[in-house]
Amino acid sequence: MALIAIAADKGSPGVTTTAVALAAVWPRRVLLAEADPAGGDLVYRSTGAHGGVLNPNSGLLSLAATARHGLAAEQLWDHAQPLVGGLDVLVGLAAPEQAAGLSGLWPMLGQAFATLAESPNGAADVIADCGRIGPDSPSLELLPHAALVLLVARTEPENLARVRDRAGALSAKLHGSQRGAAALGYPPIGVLLIADTGRSARLAAQVNEMLVASQISARVVGTLADDAAGAETLSGRRRGRLDKSLLIRSARQVTADVPQRYGVLR
Helix, strand or coil, rough: CCCCEEECCCCCCHHHHHHHHHHHCCCCEEEECCCCCCCCHHHHCCCECCCCCCCCCCEHHHHHHHHCHHHHHHHHHHCCCCCCCCCEEEEECCCHHHHHHCCCCHHHHHHHHHHHHCCCCCEEEEEEEEEEEECCCHHHHHHCCCCCCEEEEECCHHHHHHHHHHHHHHHHHHCCCCCCHCCCCCCCCEEEEEEEECHHHHHHHHHHHHHHHHCCEEEEEEEEECCCHHHHHHHHCCCCHHHHCCHHHHHHHHHHHHHHHHCCCC
């Protein structure tokens, strides 16, 4: 089992929606962790398994208080809350100002997320929503512990240019100075495109060619449907058959392909 870290460069490409969609159809037990230093969204838009609102004080912030005295992976469950449907979530910070309380703890959190896979009690994968990352983002310290880093991007030219540059910067940080396909390092960096289903295969191929030509050790791992109605249903703002949505159908394809390609479910 593994830590899958999901992030973006800038803008609003849908990192949280992506993380929730993948976690909802992940083939094994999973914990969704909101690890965005800018604050989480799920406490405002999700419903707890009991039918009420989530507790904003039980999650990453309460976990940080515990981690000051050391942190075992199985303690993550003490701060998690179940959503309607059964998905377990570690609620994120309520505001960016609270990120100061996690100063110095990000590597410990990354280690706990990664080793939850080996816990004798409640082993699970962790999908971490890291939000937007830049060169000074505290959540960068989670990434060396990941089995896979996924960068989410929409397909407008400026967004593709940004994800190319961010992938290059992350590769240099995580993998060192080697470049090119022969130097694909660990953790691998994947690009997940939010795209219209009719153009997704062609766009994925074009972006892969761009990454290869730029000698960046990242590759497109798949596409999620640009499905606004499906995203609203997933967040509970719209009624409908979520399992039939383009978003969830494409998420199922990604969760089928990624573990086989990267061996993250060994």
